Structure formats: C-alpha cells, structure tokens
Amino acid sequence: MDRLIRNASLKVSLITPVMNEFEALPLFLENIKSIFNSHNELNLEMIFINDGSTDDTLSKLLQLQEDDPRIRIINLSRNFGKEAALSAGLKVAKGQVVIPIDVDLQDPPELILEMIKLWRDGFDVVLGRRINRDSDSFAKKISANSFYWIHNKISSIKLPENVGDFRLMDRCVIDELNKLPESRRFMKGLFAWVGFKTTYIDYIRPSRILGKTKFNGWRLWNLALEGLTSFTPDLLKLWTYFGVLVSMFAFIFGVYVLIKVLIYGIDVPGYASIIISVMFLGGLQLIGIGVLGEYLGRTYLESKRRPAYIVSQIFEPKVNQ
Ligand code: UDP
Numbered sequence: 445m446d447r448l449i450r451n452a453s454l455k456v457s458l459i460t461p462v463m464n465e466f467e468a469l470p471l472f473l474e475n476i477k478s479i480f481n482s483h484n485e486l487n488l489e490m491i492f493i494n495d496g497s498t499d500d501t502l503s504k505l506l507q508l509q510e511d512d513p514r515i516r517i518i519n520l521s522r523n524f525g526k527e528a529a530l531s532a533g534l535k536v537a538k539g540q541v542v543i544p545i546d547v548d549l550q551d552p553p554e555l556i557l558e559m560i561k562l563w564r565d566g567f568d569v570v571l572g573r574r575i576n577r578d579s580d581s582f583a584k585k586i587s588a589n590s591f592y593w594i595h596n597k598i599s600s601i602k603l604p605e606n607v608g609d610f611r612l613m614d615r616c617v618i619d620e621l622n623k624l625p626e627s628r629r630f631m632k633g634l635f636a637w638v639g640f641k642t643t644y645i646d647y648i649r650p651s652r653i654l655g656k657t658k659f660n661g662w663r664l665w666n667l668a669l670e671g672l673t674s675f676t677p678d679l680l681k682l683w684t685y686f687g688v689l690v691s692m693f694a695f696i697f698g699v700y701v702l703i704k705v706l707i708y709g710i711d712v713p714g715y716a717s718i719i720i721s722v723m724f725l726g727g728l729q730l731i732g733i734g735v736l737g738e739y740l741g742r743t744y745l746e747s748k749r750r751p752a753y754i755v756s757q758i759f760e761p762k763v764n765q
C-alpha cells in the first residue's frame with residue numbers, strides 16, 4: 445500500500461520561515477519554479493512564514509502570491525524565532541512530504557528532487573548533510589562543532605552532525621511532530637527525537653546569496669543552550685559527579701595536610717591554597733546553580749503553557765477559495 449502511494453503523484457510542501465528577506469524572495473521563487481516546472485507529478489505548495497519582518501517582506505509575498513497560487517502565507521504576530529516559525533509551517537502543511545528550506549538558497553533547491561527519489565525508495569526522513577562549513581565564519585564553525593560534540597557526549601538522543609533544518613519528512617513524521625505539546629521548540633532535537641527510517645544526502649553548503657545572516661553569536665549561543673537543556677536533564681547529573689570528584693580531592697588533600705601538620709608541626713599559614721580552594725569551589729557552585737537555573741527557567745516557561753507562536757493572519761491563494 446505504502447509503496448503504491450509513493451509511486452503516484454505527490455503533494456510536496458516547502459516550508460520557508462522568512463524574517464526581513466524581501467530581497468531574497470524573488471530569486472528563491474525563480475529557483476523553485478524552474479525545478480518544479482518540469483515535474484507535473486509533483487503538486488507543490490510553498491508555505492512562507494513571515495516571522496515578524498520589519499521590511500517589505502509581507503507585501504512582497506502578497507504580491508508574489510497574486511501570480512502564483514501555490515504560495516500560502518502565514519503571518520506571525522511578531523518575531524518568534526526560526527524554530528517557532530518552522531513549527532507554524534509544519535502545522536498547516538498539507539503535503540505528503542514536507543521540506544523546510546531556507547530562503548537564502550543556502551539549502552540547494554535542486555536537492556529536493558533527489559530527496560523525493562529517496563522517499564520513493566521507502567525512507568521517511570531524508571536529511572541534507574553539509575560536507576563543508578566553508579561558508580561559515582570561524583567562530584560559528586568552532587561553536588557548532590563543540591555544541592554537537594558536547595550534546596552528543598551527554599545526551600541519549602544524538603543529533604546528527606552537520607545537519608540543519610533542510611530535510612524531507614514524510615506525513616507520518618509531521619503528524620508526530622505536530623502532536624508534541626512543548627512550546628519551547630528546539631527543532632533539530634525534536635526532529636531527531638521522533639526518529640523514523642532515515643537517510644542522508646551530502647551537499648556543499650553555499651554562502652548566502654543576498655541579505656545578512658539572522659543568527660549572530662549571542663543567538664547561536666542561546667540556541668545551543670536551548671538544545672543542551674531542552675533535550676536532556678543529563679547536564680544536571682554531570683554536576684553531581686563533578687561535586688563528588690572535587691569533594692574526594694578535598695578530602696584526600698585534607699588528610700595530607702593533617703598528616704603533614706602532625707609530623708612537621710604548623711607550617712606557614714597556607715593562604716594561597718585556601719583562597720584557591722575557596723574560589724574553585726565557589727566557582728563550581730555558581731556554575732551548578734546556573735545550570736539549575738537554566739532548567740528551572742525552562743520549566744517555568746513551559747509550565748505557563750503558552751503557545752510557541754501566534755498567527756495573526758493566514759493568506760491563502762485566491763483561486764483555492
Ligand atoms: N529566520 C526566521 N526568524 C528568525 C531568524 C531567521 O524566520 O528569527 C529565517 C531567515 O529568514 C532564513 C532562515 O530562517 O530564511 C535561516 O536564517 P539565516 O540564513 O539567517 O541563518 P544561517 O543560514 O546564517 O544559519
């Protein structure tokens with residue numbers, strides 16, 4: 445049955461969050477059109493989520509929609525961030541396969557056809573895996589690598605490395621994702637968590653064609669924190685081990701000092717060692733409290749049960765109404 449469906453004509457949803465991307469839109473659309481024009485068996489819908497743009501993105505989208513009834517526009521009430529915008533898109537997507545794709549052509553649209561081919565072969569998830577990070581800044585390379593390393597060392601849910609949001613997902617995966625209730629959504633983690641039969645396509649990630657990256661260092665750092673703490677409470681456990689280790693060391697050191705005093709008498713008062721151990725322990729405690737605070741903060745936000753985003757309007761193409 446499944447195989448039969450996978451050979452028939454296919455509804456494909458592209459999900460593109462946009463925030464101040466008005467220059468990049470026309471070129472993106474042109475690229476997508478040129479790929480899908482020769483594939484009549486693919487029934488395309490392009491869902492753009494306007495994530496609180498302050499430029500002409502929305503009016504540009506509305507104008508483009510006049511000419512292309514495959515465009516659907518979701519206007520969020522303010523900037524909720526890419527993760528929330530993606531969730532909003534997944535919620536309304538009607539496709540049998542759904543593909544989140546960036547508007548800046550850093551996710552090469554030509555890969556979509558290859559992804560669909562692999563889907564027809566029976567895979568439910570096809571991940572785009574970048575084989576170079578040349579288009580990233582040095583700081584981003586270092587921080588991305590260390591994030592994946594730390595995350596995958598401590599978490600039981602492994603994030604595939606060098607894989608972004610660009611991927612194909614089958615309807616069954618989307619339905620499961622849409623059921624997840626959390627409002628703080630770290631999409632890479634959620635994608636990995638739901639599982640399903642997965643394969644990869646390797647690609648070279650080009651630089652952004654137009655406009656600027658929306659992720660500066662501080663935003664990336666927060667995303668990494670979100671990723672680490674929203675997917676595993678293991679970071680909390682780490683501090684227990686650290687604490688045990690430090691106390692054991694302190695105990696052994698104490699015994700050593702005691703024996704020394706008993707044998708040699710009282711030494712010159714050891715200010716240095718006292719200060720060092722006080723500061724070391726103080727620092728450790730502060731970090732521990734910080735980690736606790738991070739989790740507590742997340743629990744607090746989650747417990748309010750606020751939605752991940754607010755949709756202010758949905759603009760459906762005129763012909764469908
Ligand atoms: N984006 C968004 N909301 C945000 C930040 C980014 O919808 O708050 C969109 C952005 O318009 C783009 C995509 O997410 O389509 C990826 O952003 P960007 O290219 O700046 O990220 P990078 O490729 O540098 O990681």
Ligand code: MG
Binds near residue numbers: 546550652
């Ligand atoms: Mg980009």
